[in-house]
Amino acid sequence: MRGRLVCPFCRHVQEPTPQPEPCPRCQVPLRYELPPSTVSWRGLAGRGVWRYRPFLPSVAPVSLGEGGTPLIPSSRLGPQLGARLHFKLEGANPTGSFKDRGASVLVSVLAAFGARRVADDSSGNAGAALAAYAARAGLAAVLFVPTHASTKKLAQIQAYGAELVTVPGPRPQATAAAKEACQNSTDLLYASHNESPYFEVGLRTVAYELAEELSGEPPDHVLVPVGGGGLFLGLVRGFLELADLGLISNVPRVHAVQAEACAPIVRAWEQGLAAPEPVCPGKTVAEGVCIPLPPRGREILATLREVKGVALAVAEEEIEAAWRELPVREGIYVEPTSAVAVAGLRRLCAAGVIEPGERVVVVLTGTGLKHSPAGSGD
Numbered sequence: 001m002r003g004r005l006v007c008p009f010c011r012h013v014q015e016p017t018p019q020p021e022p023c024p025r026c027q028v029p030l031r032y033e034l035p036p037s038t039v040s041w042r043g044l045a046g047r048g049v050w051r052y053r054p055f056l057p058s059v060a061p062v063s064l065g066e067g068g069t070p071l072i073p074s075s076r077l078g079p080q081l082g083a084r085l086h087f088k089l090e091g092a093n094p095t096g097s098f099k100d101r102g103a104s105v106l107v108s109v110l111a112a113f114g115a116r117r118v119a120d121d122s123s124g125n126a127g128a129a130l131a132a133y134a135a136r137a138g139l140a141a142v143l144f145v146p147t148h149a150s151t152k153k154l155a156q157i158q159a160y161g162a163e164l165v166t167v168p169g170p171r172p173q174a175t176a177a178a179k180e181a182c183q184n185s186t187d188l189l190y191a192s193h194n195e196s197p198y199f200e201v202g203l204r205t206v207a208y209e210l211a212e213e214l215s216g217e218p219p220d221h222v223l224v225p226v227g228g229g230g231l232f233l234g235l236v237r238g239f240l241e242l243a244d245l246g247l248i249s250n251v252p253r254v255h256a257v258q259a260e261a262c263a264p265i266v267r268a269w270e271q272g273l274a275a276p277e278p279v280c281p282g283k284t285v286a287e288g289v290c291i292p293l294p295p296r297g298r299e300i301l302a303t304l305r306e307v308k309g310v311a312l313a314v315a316e317e318e319i320e321a322a323w324r325e326l327p328v329r330e331g332i333y334v335e336p337t338s339a340v341a342v343a344g345l346r347r348l349c350a351a352g353v354i355e356p357g358e359r360v361v362v363v364l365t366g367t368g369l370k371h372s373p374a375g376s377g378d
């Protein structure tokens with residue numbers, strides 16, 4: 001397989017394996033890196049995630065047509081805020097969220113390694129994505145879910161034939177149970193959407209699409225909701241790769257928005273810490289970003305500084321207001337987690353971080369069709 005796994009901090013290098021361990025020194029998940037290459041826009045073919053094959057692990061794609069999602073100008077919110085605003089509609093992916101990009105690459109890599117069974121802990125979009133791509137590849141999937149998971153999303157996961165294991169207690173218990181089951185099994189691989197380097201590689205394709213569609217001139221700012229932070233890290237890594245190759249003129253400031261009810265990154269950011277400390281999450285409609293201690297937290301904080309991004313938290317009332325406003329004023333129905341980034345946009349415009357006339361993209365992470373008032377899961 002082209003590429004290697006590298007620690008983002010001490011540069012420890014490892015050859016790709018199906019289930020990479022964290023860096024032995026820093027105890028953080030490794031990152032997939034390509035050898036220096038000569039990719040050009042003209043060398044790309046097809047559409048969607050696998051259009052960017054020169055950037056991805058060299059394996060046979062397990063694909064459902066993910067990526068290539070619409071980028072549309074805002075009709076009312078942008079003009080009102082004075083920003084040149086576009087929305088990236090990730091709800092248009094095959095299972096309804098950006099997680100399909102990561103799942104497609106991760107399952108492709110695991111299938112190439114000869115995997116038969118894969119596991120993850122998720123009660124929401126990531127679980128549905130992994131279940132769908134596992135089904136597509138003919139692999140068995142086991143999803144460890146907290147007891148409070150929403151029935152709509154569980155129904156979607158089960159529809160793909162995945163096995164559900166319900167884990168009592170708070171969300172981190174499901175992660176622990178999934179890891180333990182994989183350690184005790186000879187053929188069950190931990191296919192974590194929060195920790196696997198292969199999943200994050202797939203998310204970089206959002207950056208490639210934005211850059212290519214905007215003719216090599218990426219926006220000044222990009223806003224994303226942050227829970228595990230895979231999308232944030234993938235976006236920035238994707239832009240940095242393009243800048244290294246000379247394919248874009250500037251790297252955008254990418255901002256991380258969290259819900260106040262669960263904002264470990266924002267707290268660490270405000271206190272100037274190098275790594276987040278676990279928080280005790282409160283109740284939020286944005287359950288997709290409710291991760292009390294993101295495994296890549298230290299990398300997220302370092303990356304924010306690298307691209308002059310801002311970490312900010314928004315209140316429940318702001319999230320709900322943004323979520324109700326989008327369908328009415330823009331015709332876009334998203335999950336509440338996506339509205340976190342829209343609420344963040346208002347804050348950054350009001351604070352002058354985003355100046356009038358600047359070009360902004362807000363990534364709307366998932367469709368509203370799966371939302372049920374009981375909660376949405378991640």
Ligand SMILES: [Zn+2]
Binds near residue numbers: 007009010027
């Ligand atoms: Zn390290």
